[in-house]
Structure formats: C-alpha cells, structure tokens
Amino acid sequence: MKDLTRRQFGTVAAAAAALAGTSLPKFAFGQASQADQGADHNSVRKFPEGFLWGCATASYQIEGGAKEGGRGPSNWDIFSHTPGKTHNGDTGDVADDSYHLYKTDVQLLKNLGVQTYRMSLSWSRIFPEGKGQANAAGLDYYNRVIDELLANNITPYVTLFHWDLPAALKGGWQSRDTSKAFGDYAAYVAQNLSDRVTHFMTTNEFVCFTDLGYQVGQFAPGLKLPLKDVCQIRHHGILAHGLGVQAIRANAKGPVQVGLAENAQVFAPVIETEEHIRAAQRATRLMNAPFLTALMEGKYIDEYLHQIGPNAPKVEAGDFAAIGSPLDFVGHNVYQPAYVSAANTPIGFTIEKLPDSYPHMFSPWITLGPEAVYWAIRNVCDLWHPKAMFITENGCSSDDKLTPDGKINDIDRLMFLRNSLTHLHRAAAEGYPIKGYFLWSLLDNYEWADGYSKRFGIHYVDFKTEKRYPKLSAEWYGEVIKQNAVV
Numbered sequence: 486m487k488d489l490t491r492r493q494f495g496t497v498a499a500a501a502a503a504l505a506g507t508s509l510p511k512f513a514f515g516q517a518s519q520a521d522q523g524a525d526h527n528s529v530r531k532f533p534e535g536f537l538w539g540c541a542t543a544s545y546q547i548e549g550g551a552k553e554g555g556r557g558p559s560n561w562d563i564f565s566h567t568p569g570k571t572h573n574g575d576t577g578d579v580a581d582d583s584y585h586l587y588k589t590d591v592q593l594l595k596n597l598g599v600q601t602y603r604m605s606l607s608w609s610r611i612f613p614e615g616k617g618q619a620n621a622a623g624l625d626y627y628n629r630v631i632d633e634l635l636a637n638n639i640t641p642y643v644t645l646f647h648w649d650l651p652a653a654l655k656g657g658w659q660s661r662d663t664s665k666a667f668g669d670y671a672a673y674v675a676q677n678l679s680d681r682v683t684h685f686m687t688t689n690e691f692v693c694f695t696d697l698g699y700q701v702g703q704f705a706p707g708l709k710l711p712l713k714d715v716c717q718i719r720h721h722g723i724l725a726h727g728l729g730v731q732a733i734r735a736n737a738k739g740p741v742q743v744g745l746a747e748n749a750q751v752f753a754p755v756i757e758t759e760e761h762i763r764a765a766q767r768a769t770r771l772m773n774a775p776f777l778t779a780l781m782e783g784k785y786i787d788e789y790l791h792q793i794g795p796n797a798p799k800v801e802a803g804d805f806a807a808i809g810s811p812l813d814f815v816g817h818n819v820y821q822p823a824y825v826s827a828a829n830t831p832i833g834f835t836i837e838k839l840p841d842s843y844p845h846m847f848s849p850w851i852t853l854g855p856e857a858v859y860w861a862i863r864n865v866c867d868l869w870h871p872k873a874m875f876i877t878e879n880g881c882s883s884d885d886k887l888t889p890d891g892k893i894n895d896i897d898r899l900m901f902l903r904n905s906l907t908h909l910h911r912a913a914a915e916g917y918p919i920k921g922y923f924l925w926s927l928l929d930n931y932e933w934a935d936g937y938s939k940r941f942g943i944h945y946v947d948f949k950t951e952k953r954y955p956k957l958s959a960e961w962y963g964e965v966i967k968q969n970a971v972v
C-alpha cells in the first residue's frame with residue numbers, strides 16, 4: 486500500500502471526523518457485522534454469578550478526625566508531622582474527612598452499585614494506647630459506618646491493620662508485645678463487630694509496615710535498621726497476623742471468614758510456556774518467603790533461612806502454629822508484575838530488568854502489566870490452593886484535572902482498570918476460586934509519603950471543600966458492576 490501523504494491523511498482524518506458526528510444508516514458499516522446478527526458480545530466477558538465488586542480504602546488515608554472521639558496518635562501521625570518525611574509535609578489530619586462524611590461516602594458506594602466495601606479500622610481510635618482501656622467513642626464511629634453500609638446493602642470487609650500503629654506501643658513492630666497487643670485488639674474487634682461483620686482481614690501488606698518502615702525508612706516510623714532487626718520485625722508482623730486469626734475465630738459471635746490483604750510480589754512468565762511458568766512459580770515462593778510463603782506453608786522455607794543466615798529471627802514455640810492458621814481466603818493487592826524467565830541456576834529463575842522505555846502510570850512504580858492480576862491469582866492458587874481469593878486492591882494514580890464543568894476524564898485509569906479486569910476475567914474463566922475484586926480506591930485520599938500529590942480515586946476529591954466528584958472511571962465501574970462483565 487502506498488503511503489498516504491500528510492495532506493491526504495489530513496483529508497481522510499477530516500472525513501472520518503465528519504462521519505463520526507453523523508448518524509449513518511447501519512448498512513454503511515457492513516451488514517454482516519455480529520451486532521446486526523444480535524450477538525451478545527459481552528457474554529464472553531461475563532464474570533461468574535455472585536462475583537463481588539467492591540472498593541477499598543484505609544483509615545488513615547480517608548478519615549481525618551485525627552484527634553476526635555478520643556483517638557490516640559499513630560505512628561503515621563508522628564511520621565507525617567516530622568519535617569521532610571512526606572511530600573509537601575502533607576498529613577492525614579483531615580484527609581477526606583470521612584470521619585464526618587462517611588454517609589456521603591456510603592452513597593458514593595451505593596451509586597456505583599458495589600456489593601462490598603473494604604475498609605480498615607484505626608487501631609488507636611479503638612485503643613488509644615494500643616492496649617488496655619478501649620475507647621467506646623472510637624468503636625462507636627465504626628458502628629455507625631458499618632450500620633450505614635448494611636442499611637444500604639453493602640457488605641463490609643474489615644481490615645484490622647492498615648499501617649496506622651498506635652504510637653503508644655513501645656518499640657512498635659520491633660517489640661514482640663506489639664504482636665500480642667494486636668491479638669488482643671483483634672479479639673475485641675471480633676467480640677464487638679462480628680454480629681454484623683463477617684469478613685475480616687488481619688493486616689495489609691507486610692513489607693510496607695516492616696521493611697519500608699524499619700529498613701528503607703520511606704514509611705513510618707522511618708527507621709533504617711540492620712537486616713537482623715528487620716527479620717525480627719517481619720516475624721512480629723506475621724505473628725501478629727497469626728494471633729489475629731486465632732483471636733478472631735475464638736471470639737466471633739458466629740461464622741466468619743478470615744484472611745488478609747497481602748501484596749506478594751507478582752511474577753509473570755516472560756513467555757507463557759511450561760518452563761517460564763514454572764520459573765514464575767518458583768520466584769513467587771522464594772521472593773515472598775518472609776511473608777505469604779511463611780503463612781501458607783507454616784514455616785520459613787530453607788532457602789530463606791539460608792539467605793538470611795545469622796540474621797534469622799528468634800521464633801518461639803507455637804509461633805508457626807498461629808502463623809500457619811488455615812485461612813478462609815487470601816486477599817491479594819495487585820499493582821504491577823515483575824517478569825521472570827527460566828534459568829539454569831540453583832534458584833531456577835531470572836527476574837528481568839525492565840528497559841528504560843517501559844511504560845508506567847502516573848506513579849512511576851506502577852509499571853504497566855495488567856496480566857499481574859491473572860498471575861497473582863494463578864501462582865498463589867497453583868502453589869498453595871487457597872479456598873478462595875480476592876483481589877483486595879487494584880488501581881492506579883492519574884494526573885486528574887477537574888474541568889470547569891466538574892468532569893474528570895481519567896482515560897488512562899480506565900485503560901489500566903479495563904485491562905486488569907480482562908486478566909481477572911481470564912482467571913475466573915479458568916476456574917480459579919477468585920470471588921471478588923476491590924478497586925483501589927473509592928476516592929482520592931492521603932497517599933502516604935506521596936501525600937496528596939497522587940490521586941488513586943474513582944471519585945475526585947477537592948481537598949479544600951471536601952466535595953467529591955465521580956470521575957469517568959466511576960461511571961465505567963458502575964457499568965462493569967451492572968453488567969457483571971468487562972465493559
């Protein structure tokens with residue numbers, strides 16, 4: 486075919502644009518099209534009946550009301566108020582003010598048509614000192630939120646710990662007492678909420694409140710400790726989870742489903758052939774050894790112990806009985822994959838470095854790889870066969886701009902989400918026990934060390950007025966839910 490000259494192309498484009506605006510008789514686009522034969526294109530992209538759609542948020546990121554209702558300070562209050570720790574010195578003092586506006590937020594959920602909402606509890610609202618005397622006003626806030634959700638037919642999925650640790654707990658996660666305090670807090674929550682809440686997640690993303698807080702220093706409490714301490718801290722993290730599972734089961738008023746929300750590293754095979762698929766599986770098991778692998782196998786695997794050598798944590802009798810407690814579901818937060826190929830080495834895989842030209846979303850760390858959703862599910866299921874899985878977070882930031890007429894055309898987020906759902910659909914269609922999906926996030930919120938500079942919501946928040954505006958992606962998600970299909 487001859488190349489079009491620039492002028493010819495211009496003419497063609499102008500003609501196409503003109504056509505797009507007119508309503509043409511149907512035959513102009515081919516009488517033989519499937520649409521004309523009445524085919525239901527979406528039928529192949531339908532999710533199983535009863536698939537649960539939801540949105541996710543976290544307490545410190547949305548609530549504000551930092552000093553209200555007797556809430557005690559958390560490590561994130563202290564960290565965010567320490568100069569130089571967060572973008573622009575931003576804090577979660579006010580955030581989305583969901584502490585006062587929770588009814589508005591429940592209406593946003595209702596308008597989307599979600600069946601579920603993943604929220605987290607601020608531990609220091611309920612136990613201002615982290616342990617000891619509970620604060621009735623703190624619990625009451627969550628009673629109000631939960632009652633409002635239930636009144637609107639939305640099932641709450643409650644995360645007990647999404648990084649905001651009561652500051653009063655001495656030594657934070659360096660102390661084994663913190664794991665025990667978490668168990669007591671979990672017992673209290675189960676006693677008081679399980680009459681209405683039946684789905685609990687213990688912790689969110691071990692690596693973020695252990696390594697990133699205590700080794701990298703990017704998150705609260707912002708320390709840079711040596712590996713030996715970090716390995717012990719990781720152990721306290723997974724121990725807290727284990728004690729939490731036991732406490733929730735022992736104290737629940739009725740049948741409950743218990744899991745967690747983990748961001749295991751996701752490995753996709755470079756090419757979908759047997760050898761690379763197996764390499765991705767090996768990488769999943771080894772690279773997540775301190776956390777998800779330890780939970781699923783009830784031990785630290787030999788390769789991990791060999792790798793950390795003299796830095797291995799002190800493990801007490803009974804720890805792994807708790808840590809390896811059977812779970813009702815595994816929740817997996819998924820943002821981006823790493824690519825793996827098979828290698829003739831003792832570990833049997835290579836994690837491929839991404840070329841500089843690799844595309845990413847507005848947050849540079851969200852490199853584009855929607856198949857992460859599929860491989861997150863497949864690797865975990867093929868390795869450990871959990872009873873059920875949820876995608877407990879998936880989404881991306883976007884450089885959203887509010888137009889004068891109150892619109893946000895977040896086409897890039899929509900592209901990201903639609904591709905993610907396409908791969909989620911594949912996992913469901915292949916029969917993996919994936920039961921639901923929580924989009925991160927319901928609304929723009931406090932993005933930790935990035936402060937308010939990165940927006941992840943499908944609702945835009947004007948942080949000066951706290952007014953919420955549905956983005957194009959919210960309209961799209963509502964349609965996904967309505968049709969129970971990729972749209």
Ligand code: GBH
Pocket residue numbers: 543546689690693697703748818849850878925932933941
């Ligand atoms: C999740 O964390 C959280 O659960 C949620 O609270 C959060 O808002 C959401 O994702 C979006 O971030 O800047 O290159 O050093 C995701 C885990 C850990 C990923 C920190 C980004 C920093 C990478 N995040 N990490 S970099």
